[in-house]
Amino acid sequence: MVCKNCGEKCFSGEVCKCGEKMPKVNSAGVLINSIICSILLVISIISIVLTMSFRNIVNNNxxxxxxxxxxxxxxxxxxxxxxxxxxxxxxxxxxxxxxxxxxxxxxxxxxxxxxxxxxxxxxxxxxxxxxxxxxxxxxxxxxxxxxxxxxxxxxxxxxxxxxxxxxxxxxxxxxxxxxxxxxxxxxxxxxxxxxxxxxxxFSLANVIFLAVLMAVILIQWIVIYKLNSRRIGKALRKYSIVLIIPSFIIFASTFSFLFFEENSIVNAITSDIKWSFTISSGIILAVGIVLLLISIPMNIKKKNIVEIPSDAAENSAEEQPVYAAVSQNAPITENIQENKAFTENSDSADGLCPQCGHKNKTGSSFCSQCGLKLK
Known part of the structure; x- marks a missing residue:
């Protein structure tokens, strides 16, 4: 998105370096897409953890x-x-x-x-x-x-x-x-x-399909954010959070069950099974944490570069007049003659001297600094 005020590229909903607030592009569509992606991703995470865990339990007896x-x-x-x-x-x-x-x-x-x-x-x-x-x-x-x-x-x-x-x-x-x-x-x-x-x-094809689906969801999420002038880092951050929450719940619950009384019937039978769920969810959790860390620097906004407004520039010019066009030893009349052509084509209605840059009172006939005729 290009700022209409200064022409600089800026992201939707953010403040440009010139101070202009960027409008939000297609907010409802982006929100709906994020919700759908989050739901599909949660289902994919739970499914791939279950499939990976059960396959490990079965294949290793x-x-x-x-x-x-x-x-x-x-x-x-x-x-x-x-x-x-x-x-x-x-x-x-x-x-x-x-x-x-x-x-x-x-x-x-x-x-x-x-x-x-x-x-x-x-x-x-x-x-x-x-x-x-x-x-x-x-x-x-x-x-x-x-x-x-x-x-x-x-x-x-x-x-x-x-x-x-x-x-x-x-x-x-x-x-x-x-x-x-x-x-x-x-x-x-x-x-x-x-x-x-x-x-x-229970098939290996399902594990591959779910892994590809999770990658496709990430790519689609990034593309939607890119097309709607939003930071890619924000899409990556939301994706990583959705990865972390369900995988952490599975990881924490199964890991905590490992410390239950070993002689109970349920724990004695499922103690080794729990490790499969802990490891599978831990892998997803680790991926989510890595992506979250990657997204942090991508979402850091650069410091705004404050530009001096035009009226401030004029006040500065008034405080520090420019004498480059006027020679100290030359008569004022000579400088007036040399810049006559420039004066005739200059718009001095606001009192700004086109020769020395001095800010005069609006409607002044002559420049109070160099004497140039303004009207």
């Missing part, structure tokens, strides 16, 4: 390794009174009513590999489905019944329990919610659209 390493007996839960107890003690207090069975018997059952093997098998099935390497797997009531039936000898030896047919039916009824979820998943999660969406979300 983080959740599977966590289940392998966790000690089921030492996991802590809250009982009905709100007291924190270990899982083996919780099971013993709430589900065992036989003096012949001890907490050690419960430990032996929990430590047997069949429980972890069952969980890991299902987790690997979920991972394969998300990465488009296999079909969707489920945990149904029949799966649990079969699992217990296959390990009935262990349960009998440790707890003296026999898993009879009425017990199996009762367990199926108690776990009917798992069968309901399977029906829901078959109808809504494994269709061509929903499964395709899940596979796309």
């Amino acid at each position: 983080i959740l599977v390794d966590t289940i392998k390493d966790v000690d089921l007996c030492s996991l802590e839960v809250q009982d009905e009174s709100g007291k924190t107890v270990q899982l083996d003690e919780y099971i013993y207090n709430n589900y065992i009513d036989d003096d012949r069975i001890s907490v050690q018997n419960v430990d032996n059952v929990l430590n047997d590999p069949f429980i972890k093997d069952f969980i890991i098998e299902k987790l690997e099935g979920y991972q394969d489905f998300c990465m488009d390497k296999g079909e969707m797997v489920y945990i149904t009531s029949d799966d649990i019944v079969n699992l217990i039936d296959e390990n009935s000898d262990l349960l009998f030896n440790e707890a003296g329990l026999q898993f009879l047919e009425p017990d199996k039916q009762q367990l199926r009824n108690d776990l009917s919610v798992l069968d309901d979820f399977k029906d829901f998943s078959d109808n809504y999660l494994t269709g061509w659209f929903s499964s395709g969406f899940i596979h796309t979300f």
Whole structure:
């Protein structure tokens, strides 16, 4: 944008160095564009953090390794009174009513590999489905019944329990919610659209697409600001702030959860998973901080160069007359003759002497300094 007063380039809404206030160009359009870009950028940030984190978890078997390493007996839960107890003690207090069975018997059952093997098998099935390497797997009531039936000898030896047919039916009824979820998943999660969406979300192509989209948003934002005579640094600053806010929230929340009690069930299972979210959001946060630092010098306004107004220049000329055109030894009449042609073509209505520059009273006939005829 060019200042109409002095012709210097200036940005929309800012004050030119001559003191002229520049009008704001297309303010509503720029604002709407900024809002749309901010919304798209927030969605992109959340999506890319989730995709990068989940891909890292799946590709590195983080959740599977966590289940392998966790000690089921030492996991802590809250009982009905709100007291924190270990899982083996919780099971013993709430589900065992036989003096012949001890907490050690419960430990032996929990430590047997069949429980972890069952969980890991299902987790690997979920991972394969998300990465488009296999079909969707489920945990149904029949799966649990079969699992217990296959390990009935262990349960009998440790707890003296026999898993009879009425017990199996009762367990199926108690776990009917798992069968309901399977029906829901078959109808809504494994269709061509929903499964395709899940596979796309976990794909590397999605990470590349989101990264390119974030770059395009930045370029578009800068172009709009450039076309509407605004500082590019302002667009870069807003972009960096939008990057920082959601990524910082994810980073701070997941990082703080790392310091929760390790023996709680949720934290024990997700402790390693949280690092994936912390690292992914931390990368976005670092990029936002770098861009914000870059934008700071780009938004620093140069000091205004104060120009002397025309009336001030005239007052200065009055205080310090110019004698360059007049010789001290030459008669005034000679100088008058030499500048006669100049005098005739000069506009002296305002009292300014065209010969020596002296400011006379308006309407003066002769210059009070050099004697030149003004009228």
